[in-house]
Amino acid sequence: MRTEATIMLATDIHYLSHALNDEGEMFRAVMSNGDGKLTERSPEIFDAFLEEARRLRPDAVVLPGDLTFNGERKSLVEVLQKCARLMDVGIDVLVIPGNHDIAYPYAARFEGGKAYTEDAISQAEFRRLCHGFGIRQATGTCEASFSYTYELTTGTVLLFLDANTEKFPGGLDAETMAFAEREFTAAGAKGKQVIAVTHQNVLRQSPLVFYGFVMQNESQVKKLLTKHGVSAVLSGHSHMLHSASNDVFTDHATGALTTYPLCYAVIRIKDGTAPEYEVRELPVFxxxxxxxxxxxxxxxxxxxxxxxxxxxxxxxxxxxxxxxxxxxxxxxxxxxxxxxxxxxxxxxxxxxxxxxxxxxxxxx
Ligand SMILES: [Fe+2]
Structure with missing residues (x-):
């Protein structure tokens, strides 16, 4: 097993399949009331990211949630088809769901002046569809959520923590907390460092705008990660590029892939040293x-x-x-x-x- 690794991370892709969008009147209205993403180009932007991954050849690609625009099953299937092609060249693609991906009530197809309801994705369906993108490669899994442990190097594990279950949307439920506790203890016993991957932020990225962006059970999660000396947290959800630190760790929130400046992260891990986090921007659109x-x-x-x-x-x-x-x-x-x-x-x-x-x- 390796002692060094590189991961590439893209979050909040909010992919909308071209099959669900004619860029007509309704779609344009949704965009002009939206949060500034370039959704109509999300398939091409994601392609550009995957192209970079093929060039860079990281050991793993990490996608921490909000894979889809508004939880359309068709968008998720397309994203996974593209990820499967990256797996074919030997790069593990590891995902967790975001708040938009599970049971989202606004999954829709846009045609002319109208929006038509599309099939959303249930938690069970997400687990089934995404099994090959994290759960299958995991050394430890949680039954209650799409949380799992991935052995990255001899001395580093990635702990994916899913805070978007149907039971407790926005926070880590009791089973997931217990799973995390067990995995931290097991890694600690072997002297391994843990890097946590979450969709919602663990630390507040802004003193003013944090409600709904940090975990619902913020203090509990922060306490758990601090107690076990997590090496770093890799999150998304706020769509903004920002890192926040407490005395023990830094929570790197990478900006949304489809929001200007179209950024992704490259993280270098060397056993025994702190992970190096670097941000890059896509050259397209x-x-x-x-x-x-x-x-x-x-x-x-x-x-x-x-x-x-x-x-x-x-x-x-x-x-x-x-x-x-x-x-x-x-x-x-x-x-x-x-x-x-x-x-x-x-x-x-x-x-x-x-x-x-x-x-x-x-x-x-
Ligand atoms: Fe989100």
Whole structure:
């Protein structure tokens, strides 16, 4: 068995099969009220990621949930077909479900001005469909959730923890907690380090926006992982690229693959040393993704400023500032100097009590 390994990670792909989307009126309406993902290009963006994986030849590819746009079974099947081709060249693909993947009520196909209900994915069905992408390769599995242990190297195990069961959506249920405890103890007894993989964050990635992004049983999970000295957590769900640390570990939340700047992570593991986490960006659809993200911020900010008396020129400057700052923040490229200057003064003068102003302040 190896003592060093590389993994590639892409999260929140939110893949929508082209068979479910004609890019018509209804789909465009959904996008213009959405959260800034470039969903209509999700199949091609995922292909580009898989292409990178073929080039880079990691030991494993990790997909920590929200594989599908809104839990359509057809989207999941397509994602898995593509993953199977990567497995054929000897790269293990390891998945867990996200909150959008299990029993999601909005699974739909978009045609013209309408959305038609599509088959969603039950927890049992996810387990059956995804068995070959984690459970089959595992050295330990949990019956209550899609949680499992994967031996990566002689001294490192990946512990996949599923917080999206039908029984307890958003947190680790009692059985999964007990499973994690057992696996940590077993790894510890053999002197192995554990890297946990989750969909929801274990640590708060923002002091303001964390509700619904961290685990429902946040303090319990944090306590368990801290007690056992987990080496690192690899998560997603917040769609934003950010790492948060406590005294023991860092939770690396990788941004959504289909949200600007279309990033994925490359993690190098060498037994006996801390994992090295590096972020890369896909070279495809960059302008389209940026435009979608910026338009989304602009729409939300414009709405938040409605009803506040601000001159058109000043409002335009405030919106421009918000778009720039939010993009930098999501890309993990926030510059300290950005929160200065006249535009920031305008925000404090006209809109200091809005969510957005508090949000900008919370970033620093
Ligand atoms: Fe999610």
């Amino acid at each position: 960059r302008e389209e993704a940026k435009r979608r993200f910026d338009e989304t911020t602009e729409r939300q900010v414009r709405k938040a400023l409605e009803g506040i008396r601000i001159g058109d020129r000043e409002k335009k400057r405030m919106i421009g500032f918000a778009v720039e700052i939010n993009r930098q923040y999501f890309s993990g490229k926030l510059e300290k100097e950005s929160l200065a200057g006249e535009e920031w003064e305008l925000w404090q003068k006209h809109a200091k009590d809005t969510f957005w102003c508090k949000y900008f302040r919370s970033m620093f």
